[in-house]
Structure formats: structure tokens, C-alpha cells
Amino acid sequence: MFQHVEPYPGDPILSLNEAFQKDPRPQRINLSIGIYFDDAGRIPMLPSVREAERRVVEAAGARPYLPMEGAANMRSAVQDLLFGAGHPALAAGRVATIQSVGSSGGLKVGADFIKRWFPDSAVYLSDPTWDNHRAVFEGAFLECRSYPYYDATTGGLRFDAMCEALRAAPERSVVLLHACCHNPTGVDLTPAQWRELVPVLRERRLIPFLDLAYQGYGDGIEEDAQAVRLLADEGLGFFVANSFSKSMSLYGERCGALSVVCPDAAQAERVLGQLKFTIRRNYSNPPLHGGQLVARVLGDADLRAMWQAEVDGMRQRIQAMRQALHAVLSAKRPGRDFGYFLTQRGMFSYTGLSPAQVDRLKDEFGVYLVRSGRMCVAGLNTGNVEATANAMAAVLG
């Protein structure tokens, strides 16, 4: 009956993670998967989220279904977080927001919506991008193309080439943009470059789709929402999928949202209706618990302040690891410029290592990176950063 079903080759990053788990070497170091680990190598339970959970559990009673679009308190808390409370687009009722099953779910609901209402639009992805972007949009039967992004010679951004490619894109093309902390490279647009991008998006009537999976890991919670706020201030219509997996360390609770900024309230209402329909025929409605943790943290002034300090701490710890890695590598390989480790933002850095060098790191030193050379800097800690830097210096030859 199922003879014709082809084997699933597996997800390269998740497979690597499984190989790491099976590796018997006690000193092995996992810098492959995109998870924030604390200095003791553990996934943190944030005290603000723990306290929110205590309150949610204490108040919990019956477990009704949520509406298709999710919990109202979570949705409005997300809107305030992304746009800033009282933003004119929110006040005008121009933003349609649904609670999603992680931001992956938000990307998928958005992709299905785009296929239904913009069936001829292709989706432009940065070169490179998170592998699952292509999988999600192609899975919604949309054509994916790419625009230049990462500059391998400088470890920076090919901004002019990016703008040129977008200027040549057909009208109403969808442009997937990482709002901060680009995955996999760590290379972001500067605020000035975001401002330069706006007329390109406007003139070509492009449809921006922001992916904000690492809010707080770049420059801060507010700072990392700047791209969202800029596009909203400029009056553009766009999509934004955001995640709490990393920022609240709520990976398995699958907390995220999708917001669509529309020209007016009437259109926003119709868009929300169609998003609900997409959800209804996929999974009907989102789960209750995780979204309520998010709503509690964001909705209580004390917990919100606690969370902000916790996110600041995670970001600063990553920054300290970047400094430490940079210091050891610069000392061991004085002829080489490792400055990109300091300028790149967020959880990831493109190390510039070749697949063969990445294989050597794993086989000889037990240091696991993705074969593209992507390193999850958030997997470094005071106990393993020096060993990692030494191993890297060795394979760099």
C-alpha cells in the first residue's frame, strides 16, 4: 500500500543534533541547533515565565477551545510588543493579528493566505536563508527565488546588489526579510539601510514579509522591532511573523503570531477573516497554555520588566562569547580578520569555514557546526569557548 512512499531524508540540522546526542565523547560541543543555552549549557527557564506560569496554572479552570485567531489578550499584547502601544496603525484597526503555532505556524498561515489571494506572486528569499523558509513557501505551492544578501568576501551585506535585485522583481512579489539577527549569517541591515529599502519596496509595490524570530537578541527588545515600526510608520502593507521560542525560551510551547498590516480597518477585517479560514481548515485553533504565558509576561508591568532584563542578559552573554572567540582566534591566527564575529548579530555567525573544515571540527574535535559554516554562538559558554576557538584555529590551517 505504501510502497511508493519515498523515505524522508531528514532535516539536516535536526539530524546533526541527533548525531551529537549519540556522540560518546564527553567534551563534545553542540553549536549546530538554534537554541539558546545558558553558561551551564542548559536551556533556561526564565524566572518571568516561571512566575507567569504559576499564575496561569493557579487561575486555570475549564479548557475551552480558543477562537480560531487565538486568545484576545495574547494577540493584543503581541501587537503592542511589535508596534509599540498606541501606534497609529493599531489605533486605526489596520493590523490583523493571529496567534500562531510558533512563528513557523505564522509563516505557514501567511504562505497559504498569499497563495490564495496573490497566486501569481513569487517569494524572494535572502541568499542564504533559514532552510525552512523555502520549505514552507514551496510547501504552499509558491515559487521561491533568491536575492543577493551575504558577502562571503567581507562577512557583511551585499546591500546594493540586494536593492538592485528587488528593483528588478515583478510587482507584488513577496520579499522575505529577517527583521533582525539574520539566520544563518548574523548579518543585518543597518537602520539607514532599512530606510533606503523602503522606497524600493514601495516603488515596486512589493509585499514585505518580516520574520522576527530573535527579538531581543540583536540590540534589544524595542530596538529589534525597528524594522516592523519603520514599515508601519511608512504606511506600507506587510506581513510579520514573530516568535517567542527564543525570546521567552518557550520552544516546545510553540508560541508565535502573524500580523498583517493593511491599508484600512475594513481590509484588516477581511484579511483576519481569511486568516481564520486558513487556520480553521488546518488545525482549527491554537493551543491555550503557551499563549497565556506570553500574555501574562507582556501584560504585567513587573513581569515585563523582569523579562526585559532576562533577555538583555541572554544577549549580553552571547556578546561576551563573541568577544572571547574573537580574542582567542585573533591571537592564534594574527594574519586573519575575525572582526565579523563582533559585528554579526544574534545567535548565529557564518564562520567562513568550508564543509570539509566543519567535518574536521566534528570528527577530530567533537565540535558540531552546520556544514554551511553556521555556528550557533548561543551554544558557547565559559567552559567550551576556548576549546572551540582552538579547534577552529587548528582546522583553519
Ligand code: PMP
Ligand atoms: N524563522 C527563523 C529565521 C528561525 O530561525 C526560526 C527558528 N529556528 C523560526 C522562524 C521558527 O521559530 P518557531 O517556529 O520556533 O517560532
